[in-house]
Amino acid sequence: MPINLIGVEPLYKELNHNTTLSLVRFLLQGGVLMNTGIRSKLAKPVDLKNLREMLKDRLDPKKQRLVVCGDTGCSVCGSRELAPAIEEVLQERGLAGSVELKVTGCLGFCEKGPLVLVFPGAVFYQQVQAEDAAEIVEKTVLRGEIVDRLLYTDPADGRKITCAYDIPFYKLQTRTLLETGWYINPLDIDDYIARGGYAALAKVLDGMPPEAVIAEIKEADLRGRGGAGFPTGLKWEFCRAAAGNEKYILCNADEGDPGAFMDRSLLEGNPHAVLEGIIIAAYAVGAKEGIIYIRIEYPTAVLKIEQAVRQARELGLLGKNILGSGFDFEVIISKGAGAFVCGEETALIRAAEGKVGEPRQKPPFPANAGFRGMPTVINNVETFVNVPLIINRGAAAYHETGTESSGGTKIFCLVGKINNSGLVEVPFGTTLRQIIFGIGGGIKNGKRFKAVQTGGPSGGCLPEEMLDLKVDFKDLAQAGSIMGSGGMIVMDEDTCVVDLARYFLQFLKSESCGKCFSCRVGIQRMLEIYDRLTTGSASIEDLDLLEELAVTVKDTSMCGLGQTSANPVLSTLRYFRDEYLAHVRDKRCPAGVCRSLFRYSIDQDSCIGCGSCAEQCHAGAIVEMEEGCYSINPELCTRCGACVEACVSDAITKG
Amino acid sequence: MKIVVQMTLNGLRIDVDEGMTILEAARFYGMNIPTLCYLEGLSPYGACRLCLVEIGMPGQSKLVTSCTYRVEEGLVVRTDSEWVIKRRKMLIELYLATCPSSKVIQDLASKYHVTTVRFTPWHEDCILCGLCVRMCAEQMQGKAIGFAHRGSNRRVTTPFDKESEVCRLCGGCMYVCPACQSRCQGPQEEQPVCNACLNLQQPCLDYFEDKMCFMDPCVACELDANREVKAKRRP
Numbered sequence: 097m098p099i100n101l102i103g104v105e106p107l108y109k110e111l112n113h114n115t116t117l118s119l120v121r122f123l124l125q126g127g128v129l130m131n132t133g134i135r136s137k138l139a140k141p142v143d144l145k146n147l148r149e150m151l152k153d154r155l156d157p158k159k160q161r162l163v164v165c166g167d168t169g170c171s172v173c174g175s176r177e178l179a180p181a182i183e184e185v186l187q188e189r190g191l192a193g194s195v196e197l198k199v200t201g202c203l204g205f206c207e208k209g210p211l212v213l214v215f216p217g218a219v220f221y222q223q224v225q226a227e228d229a230a231e232i233v234e235k236t237v238l239r240g241e242i243v244d245r246l247l248y249t250d251p252a253d254g255r256k257i258t259c260a261y262d263i264p265f266y267k268l269q270t271r272t273l274l275e276t277g278w279y280i281n282p283l284d285i286d287d288y289i290a291r292g293g294y295a296a297l298a299k300v301l302d303g304m305p306p307e308a309v310i311a312e313i314k315e316a317d318l319r320g321r322g323g324a325g326f327p328t329g330l331k332w333e334f335c336r337a338a339a340g341n342e343k344y345i346l347c348n349a350d351e352g353d354p355g356a357f358m359d360r361s362l363l364e365g366n367p368h369a370v371l372e373g374i375i376i377a378a379y380a381v382g383a384k385e386g387i388i389y390i391r392i393e394y395p396t397a398v399l400k401i402e403q404a405v406r407q408a409r410e411l412g413l414l415g416k417n418i419l420g421s422g423f424d425f426e427v428i429i430s431k432g433a434g435a436f437v438c439g440e441e442t443a444l445i446r447a448a449e450g451k452v453g454e455p456r457q458k459p460p461f462p463a464n465a466g467f468r469g470m471p472t473v474i475n476n477v478e479t480f481v482n483v484p485l486i487i488n489r490g491a492a493a494y495h496e497t498g499t500e501s502s503g504g505t506k507i508f509c510l511v512g513k514i515n516n517s518g519l520v521e522v523p524f525g526t527t528l529r530q531i532i533f534g535i536g537g538g539i540k541n542g543k544r545f546k547a548v549q550t551g552g553p554s555g556g557c558l559p560e561e562m563l564d565l566k567v568d569f570k571d572l573a574q575a576g577s578i579m580g581s582g583g584m585i586v587m588d589e590d591t592c593v594v595d596l597a598r599y600f601l602q603f604l605k606s607e608s609c610g611k612c613f614s615c616r617v618g619i620q621r622m623l624e625i626y627d628r629l630t631t632g633s634a635s636i637e638d639l640d641l642l643e644e645l646a647v648t649v650k651d652t653s654m655c656g657l658g659q660t661s662a663n664p665v666l667s668t669l670r671y672f673r674d675e676y677l678a679h680v681r682d683k684r685c686p687a688g689v690c691r692s693l694f695r696y697s698i699d700q701d702s703c704i705g706c707g708s709c710a711e712q713c714h715a716g717a718i719v720e721m722e723e724g725c726y727s728i729n730p731e732l733c734t735r736c737g738a739c740v741e742a743c744v745s746d747a748i749t750k751g
Numbered sequence: 752m753k754i755v756v757q758m759t760l761n762g763l764r765i766d767v768d769e770g771m772t773i774l775e776a777a778r779f780y781g782m783n784i785p786t787l788c789y790l791e792g793l794s795p796y797g798a799c800r801l802c803l804v805e806i807g808m809p810g811q812s813k814l815v816t817s818c819t820y821r822v823e824e825g826l827v828v829r830t831d832s833e834w835v836i837k838r839r840k841m842l843i844e845l846y847l848a849t850c851p852s853s854k855v856i857q858d859l860a861s862k863y864h865v866t867t868v869r870f871t872p873w874h875e876d877c878i879l880c881g882l883c884v885r886m887c888a889e890q891m892q893g894k895a896i897g898f899a900h901r902g903s904n905r906r907v908t909t910p911f912d913k914e915s916e917v918c919r920l921c922g923g924c925m926y927v928c929p930a931c932q933s934r935c936q937g938p939q940e941e942q943p944v945c946n947a948c949l950n951l952q953q954p955c956l957d958y959f960e961d962k963m964c965f966m967d968p969c970v971a972c973e974l975d976a977n978r979e980v981k982a983k984r985r986p
Contacts, residue, residue: 435901452898457797457819610898610905612798613878617845620903621870641869648841651814651834652800 137412140420141298144289151290160195160237161215162186163278167202167364168357168396174225175199175210181229182212195237201277201365202357205265206518208248213260213278220260221246251515251537265516268535270497270505273481274521277365282400285407288368294413296484297372300379301421309380310336313483315491317503322348322439322476323551323580324656325502325569331473334463335381338471343383346467346474347374348444349390349397352436353552354603356583358507359477361519363390363397366481367404371427373480375413376487378425381473385426389438389448392431402429436607439581440655441466441474443609454609455655476581478507498524499568506567506579512548512586513540520584522567529563532586543588547672551580553600554660556667557593576667578660592689593672594679598626600664608657615658618649622665629676630690632683639676643669688750691735696728696748703747709739758826762962773817773828774802784830785839785859787846787929788880789818793889796881800842801859805829809960814838829960836958840865850875851943855929861948872943876931879905883924891923 138144153159164170164179179199186192203211208222214236221232224246235241247256248263257263280287288294300309314329335343347370351359363370374386388405390398405427408414416424430448437443438453445467447453466472482504486494495503502524508531511517515537522531528548532538539545547557550567556577558565565571569579587596601623610616625642628634646662646669653659669676678684685693698709698718705724717732718739728739728748740748754769760777767776772795777784787799795818802817806828814835817828829835843863846856848870856878860866879898884907887893895918899908909915925931 437901457795457816459820606902608902610879610900610902612800613845613880614800614842616879616902616905617849621845621848624871637869644841645845648838648845652803652838652842654797654800654816 135410137410138419139412141302144294144298144419147286148289148292148295151286154287154290157216159215161213162195162197162232162237163203163213163215164197164199165201165203165209165211166199167206167209167361169202169206170209170211173209173223177226178210178212178224178229181226182233185230185233189233189238191233191237195233198279198281200280201282202274202361202519203278204269204271204274204519205263205516207516212246217258218260219258220248220263222248265518265520265535265537268530269521270523271521272485272497272505273362273369273478273507274365274519276369277361280366282365282367283403285368285404285411288366292488293368293484294372296487297375297413298419299487300376301419301423306336306380306382309376309487312491313380313486316482316486316494317498317501318479318482318486319502319569320476321478321482321506321581323554323578325579328475328479331463331475332377332381334461335471335473338464340471341382342468342470343381344467344470344472345374345378345381345383345386346441346444346448346462346472347386347388347390347480348439348441348474348476349388349394349401350432350435350439350444351391351394351477351581352434352439352607353581353583355511355585356509356552356581358509358519358582360394360397362477362481362507363394363401367397367400368408369481369484370401370477371404371408371414373475373483374427375408375418375425376483377473377475377480379423381471383473384424385428387428387430387448387467389430389432389444391438392433398429398431405429435609436603437609437655437657440657442655444474445472454611455657457654478582499566502569506582508567508582508584510536510584510586512584513543513588513591514538514586515540524568525566527564527566528558531567531584532563536586539586539588541588543590545586546589546591547587547593547596549577549585549587549596549600549664550583551578551660551663552583552585553603554578554657554663555580555583556663557587557596557671558667559671562671576663576670578663590687590689592685592687593668593675594626594629594685595687595689597664597668598623598630601626601661604657604661608661612654612658614649614652615654615661618645618653618658619661621645622649622662629679630685631692632679632690634680636680639669639680694735694750695730696733696735696737696739696750698726698728699747699749700725701747702745704745706744708742708744709748712738712742714738756822756824756826758822758824758828760828761830761959767822769822771822773804773806773815773820773822773826776822777804777817777828777830782830784817785862786818787855787878788882790882790886790927793882793885795819796885799878799880801839801846803835803838805832805835831959833958833960836863839863844868845870846878847872847943849873850878850930851945852876853878853930857945858948860944861946864949866944866946866949868943877907878930879907880929881907882927882929883907886923886927887918891919891921893917893919893921893923895919896924 162182164175183197186195210224212221212224231243235243242258249256260266276291310329310332318328319325320328349359378386414427432438432447435453438447440455441462443453443455462472462474464471498504505521505523508520510520520535545560547559549555549557558575558577562575565575572579601619605619605623608615608619622645625638646665650659650662675686678686683693688694710718710726715732715734717729718726721727755766756769757766765780774784784802786802788796797816797819803814804817805812806815807813840863843859843865847860848868850856851872884896887896895915896907896909898905
């Protein structure tokens with residue numbers, strides 16, 4: 097059974113695994129203990145208020161705090177060693193009581209990890225290693241001095257920036273959803289409550305009728321952040337109106353796009369916000385049970401959301417009669433094992449039910465017949481995080497950011513050939529240029545921008561002339577791409593779009609469930625054409641066939657995976673037709689990526705005859721024709737490029 | 752008591768029982784929608800995609816599988832519009848390239864005038880329509896076979912590829928299979944399309960929008976000049 101009732105599953109069961117144990121130790125650095133003891137339940141909304149009052153000193157802005165990023169990116173770069181080192185130094189200096197050390201979720205600027213923030217002042221240190229721990233404590237914590245070499249340098253003017261909020265990467269963002277993550281320990285519910293957590297839930301349960309909650313969400317124009325952008329309020333309304341007393345809330349945490357990690361970061365950085373959103377949604381639609389479907393490839397996120405559920409249950413924020421309102425709600429965590437297609441809602445429902453994760457034809461929509469055939473609301477992690485925000489601020493204030501049709505902000509994962517890769521939050525309506533060149537800091541190594549793929553493998557590839565496009569569900573769809581869950585892969589001039597589309601199709605081919613014919617066969621047949629294109633054996637008719645096939649797959653597939661699988665093909669054909677034509681007509685790959693379509697040759701004029709290329713060539717393709725005169729045998733050459741790197745006089749050319 | 756809903760099918764106002772699918776309604780009224788994964792008595796599956804029809808008013812219409820879509824009041828359906836026929840023909844071409852030895856698919860190709868195949872033939876034995884799986888489970892109460900793997904590796908097999916203990920060798924799976932029938936005649940291996948049954952006297956129209964000629968093969972729409980047949984004539 098994939099469904100586990102996590103309340104019955106004691107924590108030590110998780111802990112007997114060595115790696116998990118060290119992971120938990122790392123995440124708990126700083127001495128905040130898990131609330132494993134029984135705590136008294138919050139019986140009324142006022143109890144929550146009193147608890148927040150008690151926790152007030154946690155907000156003290158003068159208190160010295162060291163925040164270490166505990167996200168996967170930073171921890172593989174060394175924050176796993178860094179946090180214990182800092183703790184050790186603090187203990188040595190007798191500062192363990194007065195200086196707070198926190199291991200948080202993702203701080204956003206993954207490019208420069210491991211990151212450390214020192215409060216007060218939000219001093220931002222980048223690429224910090226365990227060796228730097230003593231210096232940071234010694235100088236910054238004790239004497240208030242800045243460690244210059246760990247500061248961020250603005251590439252524009254070479255200036256060193258001390259405060260995190262002054263760094264362009266952060267300054268240009270609107271961090272509302274990610275903001276709290278800087279200040280809370282995700283494993284500690286008290287941290288969340290101290291910062292106003294569960295206030296929205298209390299407000300809703302304290303006399304706000306479910307219809308009013310739905311009206312508020314509708315007014316805020318919150319759209320589903322999972323990809324399709326369906327209005328969330330409308331979805332809730334349909335589900336509330338659907339016949340039947342047994343209703344379910346499903347949280348889609350099966351994030352599978354290559355290069356996307358928004359949902360993971362939210363779950364790891366602020367799991368209680370997700371949970372609060374789920375409970376409010378349940379109250380609004382009248383559900384008694386919720387399921388968080390999370391992929392098991394996110395062990396830290398699983399651990400944290402399980403802990404969040406356990407703590408919320410202890411405080412009576414889950415279970416029977418929540419905050420004395422008479423509303424009962426329970427959450428189950430269901431772990432999925434690696435299938436991209438399970439992010440599609442009908443497939444996700446089947447997987448959560450314990451069946452094979454395959455989509456089914458809609459309608460009926462999950463709002464009418466979903467989990468166990470009952471009315472179900474499925475929303476993405478990020479959508480749920482927006483819910484408490486809307487309730488707290490009010491729909492009108494929330495909608496001040498964003499565009500007319502979609503309110504609020506959206507988190508993007510900016511990755512690829514970009515200077516500042518990381519987690520970026522901007523209001524809807526921000527242009528791609530602002531995101532890529534403002535926040536992202538432009539293209540790596542001063543290369544030219546070529547294209548940006550929005551929405552992951554099923555998204556579209558947008559060229560330079562589309563950079564002023566405002567990021568919004570509607571505008572992106574018109575441009576032939578999708579918002580998707582928010583992946584943003586930036587490509588430079590060295591990328592071949594034909595090869596890129598082929599790569600995404602290959603991903604989709606292996607992730608297609610194979611149930612419906614057009615997706616299964618259509619993608620394979622498109623790949624056959626791409627194989628011809630990249631080897632130079634395609635004809636001009638193949639391009640028309642490819643387009644016809646792509647449109648057919650788009651129009652006739654059963655689920656979102658198939659319907660969007662043609663996007664990389666159609667968008668590259670639309671914006672980069674010249675490049676396709678170069679592959680077909682001239683049998684040439686302009687970016688020099690498709691190996692069958694270019695050759696390496698040695699320019700005899702600049703060659704100094706050192707022979708280092710021949711030494712590097714693993715295929716034995718470079719031979720000395722006469723003394724000091726080398727040449728490459730194209731038959732043997734595998735186009736690996738090792739000779740180019742070995743050449744000291746830049747004599748090897750591609751062409 | 753049965754509830755009757757009123758809908759428009761190829762320009763005809765018709766009454767159908769609530770709960771019927773578009774496919775059932777269309778077949779009831781004598782309009783044929785091609786299918787490969789549908790069989791009366793088995794649950795609809797929606798995987799062959801051939802039964803696609805266009806619903807909604809022009810401009811806001813979409814393609815849906817008629818075998819799973821239930822009729823609703825005021826629904827407007829076009830079973831043979833330009834959009835539907837274009838996509839259906841491409842699908843048939845893909846089917847032919849996958850499984851050229853099936854008589855059922857060869858006949859479909861002839862009927863829809865699919866005369867060329869632009870893909871390399873695969874000569875598969877199975878189109879994964881799932882009829883056999885559902886036949887075994889739903890009609891024979893056998894559940895001896897099912898799908899294994901996913902995507903391009905997906906296939907029908909017994910659990911763990913072992914000889915099934917529950918299979919009664921009834922042959923129901925073979926009986927319903929659209930792919931394992933042999934060809935009507937044998938065109939060359941490298942020529943995947945047979946077209947022996949191709950009707951050389953082509954119907955006068957390729958597709959129909961709101962009004963449809965119900966003669967099969969169509970003979971007489973040209974005789975009636977007043978009929979608003981909004982479709983393109985074959986050149």
